[in-house]
Amino acid sequence: MAVTWTEIQRKRLMELNATETQRQMTFATAKERDEDFKRQESILIGAAKLRLEHLRSEKKRPSLSLLASKLVTALNNNGFVQVTTPIILAKSLLAKMTIDEEHELFSQVFWLDDKKCLRPMLAPNLYYISKDLMRLWEKPVRIFEIGSCFRKESQGNNHLNEFTMLNLVEWGLPEETRHERLAELAAIVMQAAAIDGYRIEQTSSVVYGDTLDVMAGDIELGSGAMGPHFLDGKWGIVSTWVGIGFGLERLVMVKEGGQNVRSTGKSLSYLDGVRLNI
Structure with a gap:
């Protein structure tokens, strides 16, 4: 049986603007899921920080x-x-x-x-x-x-x-x-x-x-x-x-x-x- 994100993980991914594909991922085991969650969260946080820096240095307005x-x-x-x-x-x-x-x-x-x-x-x-x-x-x-x-x-x-x-x-x-x-x-x-x-x-x-x-x-x-x-x-x-x-x-x-x-x-x-x- 495929393992999906926990509700807390799913909410966090939504907050970080994960794509539909990312939010629908499935895994063979809970351990694999949790390890991949850390990777996905890190990638999304990196992208978010870049966007904030772009706002501060270039866009200036939302x-x-x-x-x-x-x-x-x-x-x-x-x-x-x-x-x-x-x-x-x-x-x-x-x-x-x-x-x-x-x-x-x-x-x-x-x-x-x-x-x-x-x-x-x-x-x-x-x-x-x-x-x-x-x-x-x-x-x-x-x-x-x-x-x-x-x-x-x-x-x-x-x-x-x-x-x-x-x-x-x-x-x-x-x-x-x-x-x-x-x-x-x-x-x-x-x-x-x-x-x-x-x-x-x-x-x-x-x-x-x-x-x-x-x-x-x-x-x-x-x-x-x-x-x-x-x-x-x-x-x-x-x-x-x-x-x-x-x-x-x-x-x-x-x-x-x-x-x-x-x-x-x-x-x-x-x-x-x-x-x-x-």
Whole structure:
């Protein structure tokens, strides 16, 4: 019977960003396994130290920060204006997204009190300011935000309680161009993130209904929606639109071949993908 890694060994290999092949290795005996674990751990720690030295001497900024800058430049060059909105969100704005006590996302919200929470998404604030911008600016109105969102997510390899979202929306375009435009916007983001080989799938979300998701393997990188949509009336908006959102930590993880999204996000345990207890 083949011998596999112990749970402690497997966790340590995951922390050190071992590949799937390394994590699935089998051995004839426990002694052989334990000896090879020491070798694999030593190799991974050596690679991690080299990456930290590269960050200190050359990169100077983590990949997550570099990606955010690249996205700002790419979107500005395509006519989008960056906005910044508050992290603290009113319960009433969340309710306009149909997220109330009966909604499955409600239990994932970090509530500060009975009227305020940490935003679980960027969309409510973008809706809020868009109604004024469409009055003040000629269409098309193109805006985006990059910022932290918070959810009580399951602690799997692809989920974080605090994560960085990019949301972009374009208001006032011909209705017949919406699908094509969503694909174009996805391509702008994926090119900035230097990710090839993605695909777009039609699926559904708990907020927007039918969506177009950007997938790399079995990992969802982004999700797009379009309107007119039934939510629009809650904000006093009547317009054709497309919007798409991406999780930046997942983009970094896929681009760099990471095995754990926690290593790419804001953390006290990781720095630029490297576990610090090495």
